Amino acid sequence: MKGQRPSDFTSRVVAAVCRIPPGCIATYGDIARAAGRPQAARAVGNIMRACDRPGVPCHRVVAAGGRLGGYGGNVELKRSLLRAEGATVVGLGIRDEAARRWRR
């Protein structure tokens, strides 16, 4: 690899999100793990919010348990985008760990 600077983490996160194929969704933890920080899911969310620019399908990034997480305040839009791509959005009445059961 290469010099792994803290800023590099951001680039890797964006690259990982860009790598998500259409019709597929990844969780913040997955992106964090792909970036090299399995526990940096929070930081990933921060980067998404700070890097919500075209080219980065942040709408394909959802929280664990089937929750959409957030989208600046347009979560419904995010849900529509995922549904349009055929992504299995299970975030309907899920709220907590019981939700992750569908995934585990």
Next chain:
DNA sequence: CTGCTGACTGGTA
């Protein structure tokens, strides 16, 4: 330079 917040996760009560 220091501290807080935040689009999260996992575990325990």
Next chain:
DNA sequence: GTACCAGCCAGCA
């Protein structure tokens, strides 16, 4: 099954 807490990371005031 549901609710709360603690931990980790990066960006910003």
